[in-house]
Every structure is written in C-alpha cells, then in structure tokens.
Amino acid sequence: MRGGLGIYIHIPFCKQACHYCDFHFSTSMAKKDAMVLALQKELELRKNEFGSEIVETIYFGGGTPSVLTSQEIDRLIRTVYDNYQVSQTPEITLEANPDDLVSVRAQSRTIFADYIDSGINRLSIGIQSFFDDDLKLMNRAHNAREAENCISEASKKFENISIDLIYGIPGMDDKRWKKNIDKALTYGIPHVSSYALTVEPRTALAHMVKKGEVADVDEEDAGRQFYMLVDIMQANGLINYEISNFGKEGFFSKNNSAYWQGKKYLGIGPSAHSFDGARRSWNVSNNSKYLKGIDEGRLLIESEMLTTTDRYNEYIMTGLRTIWGVSLQKIASAYGAVYSNYLTKQCREYVNQGLLTFDDDILKVTKKGKFLVDGIAADLFFLEKK
Template identity: 60%
Template sequence: MIVALVKELELRKVELKNQTIETIYFGGGTPSLLTIDELRLLIDTVYKNYSVAKSPEITLEANPDDLLSVRAQSRTIFENYLKTGINRLSIGIQSFFEDDLKRMNRAHNATEAKTCLSVASKHFSNITIDLIYGIPNMSLEKWNENLNMAFSFGVNHISSYALTVEPKTALDTFIKKGTYPPIDEHLALQHFNHLIEKTQQQGFVHYEISNFGKPNYFSKHNTSYWYGKPYIGIGPSAHSFNGDLRSWNVSNNIKYIKTIQKNELPSESEILSRTDKFNEYLMTGLRTIWGISLKRIEDDFGKTYKKYLLKQSEKYINEHLLYIDEDKLLTTKKGKFLCDGIASDLFKIDLS
C-alpha cells in the first residue's frame, strides 16, 4: 500500500504543476498506524514531486491508544513526528468519560485520552481534538466538564460534532433494541449553544459550524476546502478537486494497488456544472464566518443566480436565521445549528 501511495503521488504531480502545496493532511483512516519511516517516505515524495510552501501545515490524525501504544514508544513518538515535518496533530478524543467512549465503541479509554493529551501538549502547540456532543443522557454539567478538561490541556483548536447514528453500528443496534435512548435534537442544541458560549469565553473563534480555533490556529487545510481551492486526495476512496472536476479513487484496496502497479489511476470523475459549483459554495460558505459573498455569486454565476439566492433567503432572513452584512449572506447564532438544512433549501436545481 505504501509503495502504491508513493506511485500515485508521482503519477499525479502534473495536476498541481503550477501550484504550491500549502498543506499536507494524513487522515481518513488511522494514519497513526504508519511507522515513522513510512510517514517520512510519503512526505519526502511530496517534496520531491511538488512545489511545497516554505512552512506548510502538515497534520496527522491519530487515536489516543495508538499514540500510547508500545510500538509508538509513547513520549518519543511525538519527537519523531516533529522530525518528519509533522507540525499539527488531530487527536480523536471524542469524550473524556469512560461510559461515553464505551457507548461509542471507541478503542481508547478515558485515562488514555488524558494521558495522550498531557504528553502531546508538551511537544506540539498546534493540536486539535474532536469532541462529540448530543450524547443521550449526557447532562449539560457533564458536557461542561468535557469542555473544561479540553481547555485544561491548552488545546488551541476543537472540532465538535453532534452524535449521529450510522446504520448497522453498535449504537444503532442498541437504540433499536431499546437499551440506549434515541438521539435528542433538543439536547444537542443545548450542548451546541453551550459549546459556542464556553469556547468564546476561552478566546476561541467559531470560524466554521463545527470548528473553533484560537487566532492563528485555524485549520489551514480545512479552510482551503471551504475556499474551494484545488486538492489531491491520495489512496483508496480519496477524493480530489481541481475547480471544475471532482474525482474519487476506488475503495477496494486490492483494486487500488493493482491499478497503480499498471501505472494507471484508479479513479472516476465528474465535471461539475455551474449549478453544482453554486450549491457547493452555498453549503461550504454558509458554514463559515466568511459567509456567502453576494459579489462572488454575481461574478462567478451571474445575476440570475444572485436574484434566486436572495429570493430563497427571504424567509430565513425574516425568521432571523440569516442576515446580510456588507454584501455577505451569513447565519445568525440561532441559524448556525440549522445551517445544513438552510443551505440545502437554498440550493438551485439544474433542470437543463
């Protein structure tokens, strides 16, 4: 697999020939299982085949149990990550409470979550953690303890998401059997509003619906997605985007490797229509503090699209869920929790 990833990076270097790589992100799986030598090989391959910025943001997603495993050698793993060029860690904490982690079928426990952050924060200043809210039976006091625990470690970025139930998961089974309560949207909203209030008090900026960062600690990688910048995704199931075309690799590992071995790209693609791009900009832009630029709508899509957007937005503006400020369409505090539903209602349907 590692050899195939290297080969794909080499095969696709022409796609970003005239662009500078600003971020490198190891995620979408468990990249913390990679050895230091494997990580170094992949990073070196990027530098060898692409133009890379002087100080790129290089992020590694990691689980607490992996970082504290015997193979990782605990404290030295963080030093070794820094030596490879990795300068940002994304750690999947989810919760600091044992019962929550068990219900979500997480591999790590509460002690590992705390120990991992304690050690990691001594080596990395740029750390983001994931926290889940809206967990049934989680009181506001307990959610508050989760947040205070995160703040106590000095993390500068938090990504927080409402608990969702995926089909055929352990949680889905528990709920259907009646051994675990169903998701409560009112509880999730209560947690979300408390999250906004508490992070603001701690100096975080709520710069995207699910992301809270202190100044200079926003995720450069994710922000690039929201700005619509081109990117290349390497590996099985990875998606790529060049501004006009979206492509995705096959999900099957064996098919992926065999295709790469034949010097072929294991991907399919689609060309995005003007309406596709319009809808995507609405979905991503409305989630951020930068909102939707009405000038960009008119410049990129035309007056008809701008007129349509303003017409569709009227009822949400009247309900104080959206507002317009300096030619930007933005969500209000009340509208943030409903952002995705609002955006989908603003979508334009391409009937051509």
C-alpha cells in the first residue's frame, strides 16, 4: 500500500530580508532564471528516488515563491507531472506575499487566474499583521492596505486560502492582536497559521534587541495572545489541529499534515530537506554551489540514517503538536516496549499537572499545555546512554 509522497520546492529568493527570518534565501534575483532551470533539472535527476510513490502534494515554499512569474511556476509544476506519478486531486500550495499578488496584472486578468490554470489550488499568504507599525518593525515588503486588498482579490478566485499571522510582537498589545484575528475572520479565511515572533540568532531582529532598539519578545505576552487566538478560532469553527495551525473541516493542510504524521517527502532546491521513512537528507544551503552541482549533474546532498531513538523522538515532537496525539500502541509496535514503557513513566508528572491527558492509549496535550508543548516533548525524549 502506497503512503503517498509530498514534493517541496524551495524558492530561495526574497525582495528584502524580514528582520526575524533565518531561512535560506537571497535578495539578489540575478540567478533566478538559472535557479528555475536547476530546480527543473533536480526534479528530473531525482525522479526515481521514491520509486512508484504517488505524489499527493506539491508545495512551493521559500523564500518567497511569488517572486517567480506564473510561467516559471507553471514550468515547475509541468516538470513534476512529466517525471512523477501525480494523484488525480493533488494539493498544490503556493506561498505568496501580498505585494507580489496585488502588483501583477495582465490587462484585466489577475495573477490568480494564471495560478489556477497552472494547477495551484491553495494559497498560503504571508500577511503577518494588518497593521503598518508591526509590518515596519518586521521589515515586511507589503503594507496593511496591500494585505487587505490581496485577500479580497484572492478570495474571488480561491476557496482554499491560508494566511500567516504573528503574535508576541513587541509593542503589539492584546487589543491590536484581537483586531488582527477579527480582521482575518471577516474574510472567511478557512485556514490560519500563527506563530510567536522568535528572536533567532544572527538575524537583524536579534541585533536590534541586543542594541536595545527593539524590546525583546515577552513570553508572558506571547502566551496570553496564543490562548486568545485558540479561543477565538475555536468559537469561529476553526480547529486547532496543530499547535500553530487552525483550519475549518476539509481545509487542513495536507502537505503539513503529512509531515507531522511521518510520511515521505522530497525536497527540491538549496537547503531543502527530504525524508524516505528511514533516512533524512538535505541539499547544500548555498545557491552558487547548488547551481554548479546541478549544472554538472551532481546532487550536493548530505544525509543521516535515523536511529530508532531518533524516530521515536521525532514522533513525540510532531505527534504532541497535533490533535492526533501520540499512540502508545504505535510506539510499542514500531519502536519497542522499552520506549512505550519509558513514555508511560516519563509523562506522569505532566498528566498530573493537567498538561497532558490520555484518551484510551493516545497521549495528547491539553489546552493548558499547548503553549508549553515543545518543552514538554523535549522532556519526553528518549536519551541514549553514553
């Protein structure tokens, strides 16, 4: 029985660098044409890597995939269809920024019509905030007006739309955060991904915080705003199916859900990761080296074989973040009784504190434990004795 395959295509370009971002990208578009050709070639070079697995999802991430023209995106999608078996109803997602989507016009035809013609059926739009002060602090390329115009235009063509929102932004009080949530809901958006602002090392934001130009993220504020989000989304019919993701029935991200459930995926492009069920691999995180390697027909990939403990720990980390939780029966059968017995013992403290709960043999995080889930999961990891 085939488990299905996801293809992730990393577009390593952005118009400008957001102050909080530590993903792999370049603000120079000089190599964009060569990169698209290289992505096509990598898709061709790796077409037999996952055997006869059926492609169920195609996801354009980045970077900013919407900096590509609709013709370039179409070429990449066609390359997938030419080299892989694709399901009849794949989920094809494009991450996009509002400024790209509202600035492109071809006579009376919008960019959204071109996307639909290419097969894209889901948009993930990086709104982050509907307030200019927040957007300027984060150095986003769009403004609040473009954010609203983008959603209005996209909604005319797409039913399956997700938007990103960020909470815990210094200077954003609870009142403004609630307005952000309410604004998203007025558009009837069926999916929202929301993340706490994080000060990552070696980012512009980290530098500004260190110099005192921007206040550090307040964990108490972030936690309170997270629970505001959970309550409001639930009241409006959006299910918190993963800690950072909320969707109406039928609108959960198939691509992301497959990742959280341990399914296989192929990562294309510089810095992209792949997983075949037992081995994890990743492409070189350097555009020039990637392009040179592909041009020479070489894949610059590093990989590691996951141990039983690695796979158990990853299952704990991803499973506890979802509504599907962690199955003790699955742990016992897939990893062994040592792991299931360890988890049963290790989780007792959190169950007693009301942070975790058992539903039959399924261990799940409670509402109270959601904001703390990554720390809880880390404490449940199995540590190899040295």
